[in-house]
Amino acid sequence: MKDNDPTGGAFGYGLLVVGVALAVLVGWSVWWVVRYLRADAMTRQSIRQAVRVRRTWKRLAQMLKLCATDKMPTALASLANTDGKPIKPRILVPTLKVTHDAYGVIARAGCLPGVGLEQYQKAAPHLADAWRCTRVAVTQDEPGSVVIRGVRLDPLKFPTEHRPIGTVPEKVAQWELGVDEYAQPVSVDLRQVPGVTVAGLPGKGKTSLINRLLSDWAPAPWVQFACADGKVSAAYEGDYYAWVKRMFAFVGDDLEEANKLFKHLVDLRRKRSALVLDVLGVKSMWDVGPSEKWPLVVLIVDEAHTYFRDHKGSDPKTKKLAALAAENARLVEDLVKKGRSVGILVILATQKSTGDAIPTFIRDVCPVGLSFAQKTAEAAVAALGEDIRDWPDANPINLQDPAYVGVASMNHQSQPGFTRIRTPYVPDAWAEEIAQTTNHLTADPADLLPAVDLTKEDPNDDGSMAPVAA
Numbered sequence: 001m002k003d004n005d006p007t008g009g010a011f012g013y014g015l016l017v018v019g020v021a022l023a024v025l026v027g028w029s030v031w032w033v034v035r036y037l038r039a040d041a042m043t044r045q046s047i048r049q050a051v052r053v054r055r056t057w058k059r060l061a062q063m064l065k066l067c068a069t070d071k072m073p074t075a076l077a078s079l080a081n082t083d084g085k086p087i088k089p090r091i092l093v094p095t096l097k098v099t100h101d102a103y104g105v106i107a108r109a110g111c112l113p114g115v116g117l118e119q120y121q122k123a124a125p126h127l128a129d130a131w132r133c134t135r136v137a138v139t140q141d142e143p144g145s146v147v148i149r150g151v152r153l154d155p156l157k158f159p160t161e162h163r164p165i166g167t168v169p170e171k172v173a174q175w176e177l178g179v180d181e182y183a184q185p186v187s188v189d190l191r192q193v194p195g196v197t198v199a200g201l202p203g204k205g206k207t208s209l210i211n212r213l214l215s216d217w218a219p220a221p222w223v224q225f226a227c228a229d230g231k232v233s234a235a236y237e238g239d240y241y242a243w244v245k246r247m248f249a250f251v252g253d254d255l256e257e258a259n260k261l262f263k264h265l266v267d268l269r270r271k272r273s274a275l276v277l278d279v280l281g282v283k284s285m286w287d288v289g290p291s292e293k294w295p296l297v298v299l300i301v302d303e304a305h306t307y308f309r310d311h312k313g314s315d316p317k318t319k320k321l322a323a324l325a326a327e328n329a330r331l332v333e334d335l336v337k338k339g340r341s342v343g344i345l346v347i348l349a350t351q352k353s354t355g356d357a358i359p360t361f362i363r364d365v366c367p368v369g370l371s372f373a374q375k376t377a378e379a380a381v382a383a384l385g386e387d388i389r390d391w392p393d394a395n396p397i398n399l400q401d402p403a404y405v406g407v408a409s410m411n412h413q414s415q416p417g418f419t420r421i422r423t424p425y426v427p428d429a430w431a432e433e434i435a436q437t438t439n440h441l442t443a444d445p446a447d448l449l450p451a452v453d454l455t456k457e458d459p460n461d462d463g464s465m466a467p468v469a470a
């Protein structure tokens, strides 16, 4: 009887398995083809690169000495070895999982006895050659494997754009900056940071960088902005015109006006210092985070040298300007040195990189520094500090090529070295849209505080006036 034929049943079952396997294979191939066809030209190249990397890995790993040799036979091999011949040592090839993005490949490679981070890092230049990458970096984020990032194209040379989404950022005071030389996102946590300096030759992207911070943060009720733009006499002449209504204060290049603004902010700093414990119940605002009632205050000082530069001359007008500049520097120093715990952040930008553009006593207390292209090694040092001399690859004097407009070198006091970042361009129209939809959030942070008497003298404060809660 045909129905009871066991070979027939096994055959049918086998056909079914083959059919399912074929269907899976076809489904998987279609998925890949669709993915490939939908990708842009750069990503397609990366997909082909990833296939090549996977295909050649076994051979390449052996040639680059990234394999290990296991001379000890396994129990199974010993059992199977009935003819008594010596058992061949096993060559262990590290596992490799490869993914891709527009810039190149990201591979996770397994570690083996004697083959770890150090060996992979040594092999990185050869991996770059074999995989046809501009750069390869090897890092380790967990024991047992390493991440190999290979970029076929230099992400620093590809201009990008950023469209702000107009919603409150998920993370408080997180500054999304762009991508590094391996196309990895770079952001800086500006909580607890009192000052940031931004330097660079004209037209290299300083304003666009600050525009992004404004666009991303403006929808948040926990932030208020003030701006001193030394490039213009009136707001409508400059880059921040669209933002004026989202700012509780704006001044142009008038030193006296700027002086008034800085004094207002120093008063705010002193009031907040007097009130922080009473109002927030903590000594530092960052213990509870900024809020609508106690917002983070961001002061942008663009073309900072306008307000601080030395005025030389003995006529009364020059003397007055010199005195104002000196006082401005002292006031801004106060904000940077004492503003952190009460939620004040100062961002200073300048085209000029000399000691009087951003006085070194202010620059050195700003934990984050960024510099776009610079013309001379001295200017790079003035912008980023002496350490930049030890990091020639990251030196902003190498960013003068027009392809690097929008690329900055950054140092952060919490980590050694410098990171080069491709910052995106934020077209004015997109920034204006955000400014318009968020200007109802503007409030002067001083108006949000209870009254404080700032005139009482505190004998413990070096003879200066200290505020006393009223």
Ligand SMILES: Nc1ncnc2c1ncn2[C@@H]1O[C@H](COP(=O)(O)OP(=O)(O)OP(=O)(O)O)[C@@H](O)[C@H]1O
Binding pocket: 159, 160, 200, 201, 202, 203, 204, 205, 206, 207, 208, 209, 351, 405, 406, 407, 423, 424, 425, 426
């Ligand atoms: N991140 C960027 N990517 C690509 N192009 C950019 C970027 N940032 C700025 N640009 C281009 O450079 C021009 C000048 O940029 P921006 O005004 O930001 O420079 P700046 O350094 O602030 O100059 P200045 O010191 O004169 O104010 C922009 O209009 C834009 O065309």
